[in-house]
Amino acid sequence: MSKKFDVVVIGGGPAGYVAAIRCAQLGLSTACIDKWLNKENKPVFGGTCLNVGCIPSKALLDSSHKYEEAKEKFGLHGIAVGEVSMDIGVMLKRKEQIVKNLTMGVATLFKANGVTPLEGKGKLLAGKKVEFTDHAGNTEVIEASNVIIATGSVPVNIPPAPLSGNIVVDSTGALEFTEVPKRLGVIGAGVIGLELGSVWGRLGSEVVVLEAQDNFLHLVDQTVAKEAQKLFTKQGMDIRVSARVTGTELKENSVVVTFQDSEGEKSEEFDKLIVAVGRRPFTEGLLAGDSGVNMDERGFIHVDETCLTDAPGVWAVGD
Numbered sequence: 280m281s282k283k284f285d286v287v288v289i290g291g292g293p294a295g296y297v298a299a300i301r302c303a304q305l306g307l308s309t310a311c312i313d314k315w316l317n318k319e320n321k322p323v324f325g326g327t328c329l330n331v332g333c334i335p336s337k338a339l340l341d342s343s344h345k346y347e348e349a350k351e352k353f354g355l356h357g358i359a360v361g362e363v364s365m366d367i368g369v370m371l372k373r374k375e376q377i378v379k380n381l382t383m384g385v386a387t388l389f390k391a392n393g394v395t396p397l398e399g400k401g402k403l404l405a406g407k408k409v410e411f412t413d414h415a416g417n418t419e420v421i422e423a424s425n426v427i428i429a430t431g432s433v434p435v436n437i438p439p440a441p442l443s444g445n446i447v448v449d450s451t452g453a454l455e456f457t458e459v460p461k462r463l464g465v466i467g468a469g470v471i472g473l474e475l476g477s478v479w480g481r482l483g484s485e486v487v488v489l490e491a492q493d494n495f496l497h498l499v500d501q502t503v504a505k506e507a508q509k510l511f512t513k514q515g516m517d518i519r520v521s522a523r524v525t526g527t528e529l530k531e532n533s534v535v536v537t538f539q540d541s542e543g544e545k546s547e548e549f550d551k552l553i554v555a556v557g558r559r560p561f562t563e564g565l566l567a568g569d570s571g572v573n574m575d576e577r578g579f580i581h582v583d584e585t586c587l588t589d590a591p592g593v594w595a596v597g598d
Contacts (some may be wrong), residue, residue: 284308287409287423289401289565291315292598295429296394297384300428303392310421311394312401312411318375322398322414323382324389326431331451334381336474338374339533340452343481346547365482367458374454397421403428405569407592425592428572429567432558432598439537440466440527440554446534447527450475453553459483464536464549466524468495473507474556476516486516487547489538491523527552560598 286302288295291313299311315330316399328334328383342365350363399413409421434449436442445456453475457480465472468490477532480486488511495518496504511518519540526537530548537546560578571590573581580595582588589597 281408281420281422282310283422284310284395285424286310286427287401287421287425288328288427288429289403289409290326290429290431291385291396292426292429292431292597293328294431295326295427296324298427298429298596299394299431300388300392301393307425309394310397311389312399312409314398314400314414317379317382317415319452324385324396325378325382327433329381329385330378331454335374335378335454336450336471336478339370339478342370342373345480346444347464365459367456367482371455371457379583381464390405394456400564402567403570403572403590403593405566405571407590409554410567411482412496416504423592425594428593428595429597430561430589433561434554435559436554437466437524437554439524440552442554443529445535445551446529446532446554449554453479453551453555460550461485462487462547462549462551464534464547464552465487466536466552467555467557468492468518468520469498469555469557470496471558472553473511473516475510475553475555477514480514480516485550488516488518488534489522489524489536490518490520493521495520558598 286309288299288311291311296317299309302307313324330563346365353360358406381492397411399411402410404410407423407426408475411421412418440447450471459479462481463484463486465476465488468488476486476488495508522538522540524536524538528535532552533548534552535546535548562578565573570586572593580588582595586594586596
């Protein structure tokens with residue numbers, strides 16, 4: 280006999296795990312499915328945000344900010360600290376401990392509120408049934424009265440700059456540099472690229488940001504964007520708009536980036552390159568053909584004003 284729940288949530292990030300906990304608090308039998316495995320190959324909940332997104336990046340921002348303050352600003356207060364140095368290994372270890380504490384916190388909240396964690400992949404079938412496949416490859420079909428899809432997003436990759444080892448990386452890889460790059464390139468002047476560029480720039484990298492759009496932080500209110508650009512420029516970032524990357528060439532320990540700007544074709548060499556051109560919905564393999572849930576050509580799920588999809592009893596939330 281297949282398992283039955285009032286609610287099955289597919290996705291254990293901030294949208295999914297919060298929804299699961301609230302449903303359980305309201306007295307509904309609830310399961311939450313997530314496939315994330317941490318560095319130790321252990322299943323954890325928390326999604327991109329807790330594991331490789333908001334939380335670890337803010338941890339590094341906090342560390343780099345404290346380093347910058349100690350190095351540049353403590354003297355203004357009469358605080359003498361001598362020569363300041365950064366131990367990148369310790370900084371990364373602190374970041375990992377913060378991530379571990381918070382993902383363990385989600386597991387504790389699930390237990391306290393009666394949410395059933397299901398570690399593996401979920402696929403929505405017709406009739407509000409979910410095919411669950413655990414990490415060992417075992418599959419079962421779960422029945423649900425309601426399904427919540429909260430599978431989040433993943434970084435966008437671009438053909439001119441394919442990811443390569445620890446030299447050309449996405450936002451996840453940029454959290455794992457074991458030393459400060461001498462020259463760091465960032466493709467994309469969005470929130471993620473600027474955040475990560477700021478971390479390594481404070482620690483000593485020469486940071487060059489290449490943005491294809493003709494304005495800075497183009498998705499943000501432009502009054503805010505102009506002030507932000509002043510601050511990032513003051514930090515030492517070299518921000519170049521209308522600079523469209525056309526190709527990359529890997530060398531032994533660096534990458535040469537070719538781009539077009541108003542003056543024509545140019546190239547720059549970097550020790551590391553972060554590709555941060557946005558994120559896309561993570562919906563591959565999520566829906567059976569007869570699930571009743573419809574997506575657009577970019578993978579975004581159609582919902583109404585209440586987050587209800589085209590399939591009755593199936594909802595989609597989050598990124």
